Amino acid sequence: MSKNCELCALVRSIDDAPALRAAGATRIYLDVIDAQPAPELLARVAEEGVIPVLDEVCREADHARVDPWLRGGMPAAVGNVSELALAHECGALVETRSCIPVHNTSTLRLIGDLGARLAWLSPELSLDEACELARADALPLGVTVYGRPRIMTCEHCALQVAYDCNRDHAHCPHRGEAHWLVNIDDRALPVRTDACGRSRIYLDEPLDLVPYATNLAEAGVARLLVDAASTSVDEACDALARLRRALAGESVERHGIEGLAQTGVE
Structure with missing residues (x-):
């Protein structure tokens, strides 16, 4: 049963795809939240068989940036129901x-009726x-088995608290720097x-379900993913190596938390 699981990886740059493929991922997802759908990038994504992962927020002004990633006969992962409808x-x-x-089978059947071929849990x-x-x-399901979960998306730039802001988010000199939000229990998130001035806040430690990969595979999960966008390429490659060993029946150690319920993040 476990051999039927497809190993996947999420990257922030298409140039990271070869390293994840070499580590065992056969399906590569590309976070395109900060990528403009230029013709040359769209062509490369199609040529290399990379799946664009679209924004979870789509206001009227976002359609020009988001919609071109949805093309007939080509795969994509959408983050809201309006883009699901357009994709269909x-x-x-x-x-x-x-x-x-x-969170239930009724919802799975509904999004399947709306055109979804697979749902990531x-x-x-x-x-x-x-x-x-x-x-x-x-409906076929996918599970991220390694990566930092997104705690929330803030439609306003969190960096405005620390820096003067001229509202030119795309050219902000601070966006490329490392930042953390320290919460009430001193977690550095x-x-x-x-580039649109939206901040995404992630958990300070990765969720790691790699040791339970065989449980997921035997239950019928179709795709298992490691996230190199919220961690690093090296971490993701290590997770893929552990994932392959786990699916082969080896016992592997856990390098993170088992679930969000353990954290008590507020």
């Missing part, structure tokens, strides 16, 4: 990101809940701000 309309091979929450689900949904066989 244009014939894209669409998957739903974990920010479109699916929320990191808020427990291992048992993920396995239960997979066994229901309502990484902050990433995009």
Whole structure:
């Protein structure tokens, strides 16, 4: 059963794809939140078989940046229902990101009716809940087994608290620097701000379900993903190596938390 799982990786740059493929990923996802859909990049994504992962926020002004990634017969992962509808309309091979929450089989069937071919499960689900949904066989499922979960998306730039802001977010000299939001229990939560001035806040430690890969595979999960966008390429390659060993029946150690319920993040 475990051999039927496809190993996937999420990258922030298409240039990172070869390293993840060499580590064992056969399906590469590209975070395009900060990428403009230039013709040369669209062509390269198609040529290399990379799947664009679209924004979870799409206001009217965002359509010119987001919509071109959805193309008939080409795969994409969408983060909101409006883009799911557009993907279905244009014939894209669409998957739903974990920010479109699916916590029961009724929702899985509904998004399947709306055109989704696969749903990525929320990191808020427990291992048992993920396995239960997979066994229901309502829609093919994917699970991120290694990566820092996104705690929240803030539509306003969090960096404005620390720096003067001229509202030219795309050319902000601070966006490329490392920043953290320290919460009430002194957790330093990484902050990433995009060119639209939206900040995404991530957990300070990775969620690691790699030791439970066989449980997920045997329950029927179709794709297992390691996240090199919220961690690093080296960490993701290490996670892929552990993932391959786990699916081969070896015992592997855990390099992070088992679930969000353990953290008590406020």
